[in-house]
Amino acid sequence: MTQHEVLVLVSAPLLVLGRPLVPFLRALPAPWRNAVGDVSKSRAFKRAWLWISAPVSAWLLHAAALWAWHAPALFTAAVENDFWHAAQHVSFLGTALLFWWALLEGHAGRLGYGGAVVYVFTTIIHTSALGAWLTFSPSVWYTPYLATAPAWHLSALEDQQIGGLIMWIPAGTLLTAIGLGLLLKWMSESQRRWEYTRAAAFIRMSGGAGE
Numbered sequence: 001m002t003q004h005e006v007l008v009l010v011s012a013p014l015l016v017l018g019r020p021l022v023p024f025l026r027a028l029p030a031p032w033r034n035a036v037g038d039v040s041k042s043r044a045f046k047r048a049w050l051w052i053s054a055p056v057s058a059w060l061l062h063a064a065a066l067w068a069w070h071a072p073a074l075f076t077a078a079v080e081n082d083f084w085h086a087a088q089h090v091s092f093l094g095t096a097l098l099f100w101w102a103l104l105e106g107h108a109g110r111l112g113y114g115g116a117v118v119y120v121f122t123t124i125i126h127t128s129a130l131g132a133w134l135t136f137s138p139s140v141w142y143t144p145y146l147a148t149a150p151a152w153h154l155s156a157l158e159d160q161q162i163g164g165l166i167m168w169i170p171a172g173t174l175l176t177a178i179g180l181g182l183l184l185k186w187m188s189e190s191q192r193r194w195e196y197t198r199a200a201a202f203i204r205m206s207g208g209a210g211e
Helices: 001-018 021-026 028-041 042-050 054-071 073-078 080-105 112-136 145-152 158-166 170-209
Strands: none
Touching: 001 042, 001 080, 001 158, 001 170, 021 028, 028 042, 028 080, 042 145, 054 073, 054 080, 073 080, 112 145, 112 170, 145 158, 158 170
């Protein structure tokens, strides 16, 4: 769980803030770089990118990845099979990049600060719900931990509870801090707009009185 949270809440936003696309492209061999450039300029790619990077799409894809991979069958497959383990991590990181891109790109992304606040707090709700469900579940969801958890002097259920708490408390706290920061920015922006409107109205009134 710690590994997953680092991918989603640390690596993904830092990669988005670092704007790595140009360095990544420069690292490719020239023929590959040209091919990627041609594809990125195509109308089909631009339409697909606009769709998957839209805030609603990014939110849904990220939420779907988190919930789907915590289903017992898929999570157990990821624990027992390297291919599914890699697929799990790729989907977590990939959808997290879309999530943070929609949130951080530009002026609070394509959302605006008000939309960004809703975007973050709805994410807190569903991820906290999943974490709480893991924490308070009376049964073990993932059978492989019946064999591995005792090595850490834990029962499989205790291991699951710790994982749920990691998703629920530290991750929820970080997202709450981000959401509150966006809320403050939204309030500050609203205050500036109100002051600007008030000043503009005063200038118009003063001009009218002078005439």
